Amino acid sequence: MNPIRSHPVGTEAEVEDLDPSSIDDEKFDQIYPPTIRELSSLFWTPVAVAAEAAKLLVTAPGTRVLDVGCGPGKFCLVAAAATEGRFAGVEQRGELIAAARQAAHHLSLSRVEFVHANLMEIAFGDYDAFYLFNPFEENMHGHTIDSAIPLSAALFKKYTKHVAAQLDTRPIGTRVVTYMGYADDIPASYDCESALFGDDLKLWIKKRESDRDIERLGLRISRSYRGANGWVAPRPSGE
DSSP, rough: EEEEEGGGGGGGOOEEETTTTOOOOHHHHHGSSHHHHHHHHSSOOOHHHHHHHHHHHSSSTTEEEETTOTSSSSHHHHOOOSSSOOOEEESSSSHHHHHHHHHHHHTOOEEEEESSSSSGOGGGGGGGEEEEESSSGGGGGOOOOOSSSSOOOOHHHHHHHHHHHHHHHHHOEEEEEEESSTTTSSSSEEEEEETTTTTTTTEEEOOOOOOHHHHHHHHHOOOOOOEETTEEEEOOOTT
């Protein structure tokens, strides 16, 4: 496997062969420009988490996984190296997509692709499994990557509702992994099957079809999930 190469200030110093299960995050992040690297601890998936998440999602060679809000593609890169799945990331920020594509080129990873688009333009039916690292929390809290895209509480609700609706249409057995957050975008048709990394990484599997009668009445089935303090209810509506 080709080595990770850093490229700050035009250099290409070899770091070491990519071992997704053990490489240090600081070392991995050398593949990105400094401005992107500095955001890693807050916004990009840690290497160990990405490798474990990929193993939870890929159940057979060629499993197609979509990373919603992929940033510079760190999850997809580690996941493609750790499994035999195929990984696609969608991201609104063009600078991050360019960094993701450049990193994939340096690592010679062919089973990854990065799409510069809004998630509303993505056909969820093209994928078998999904990864969500709090993709919409920027709209709700003070931590932001930059000012390149609009952010608002209204967009948070719009995007989470859209993702939940799309996931709800996927077949029974569909796998979704979430990292951090309240899992607002996971519909009631999914159950949390396992929780790792202090309960921050959760595997959800679709177990049932939604009750259309309840939906027509405007009600929502409440389902609990495993949080850091045990099994708790989802975030109350409006928060």
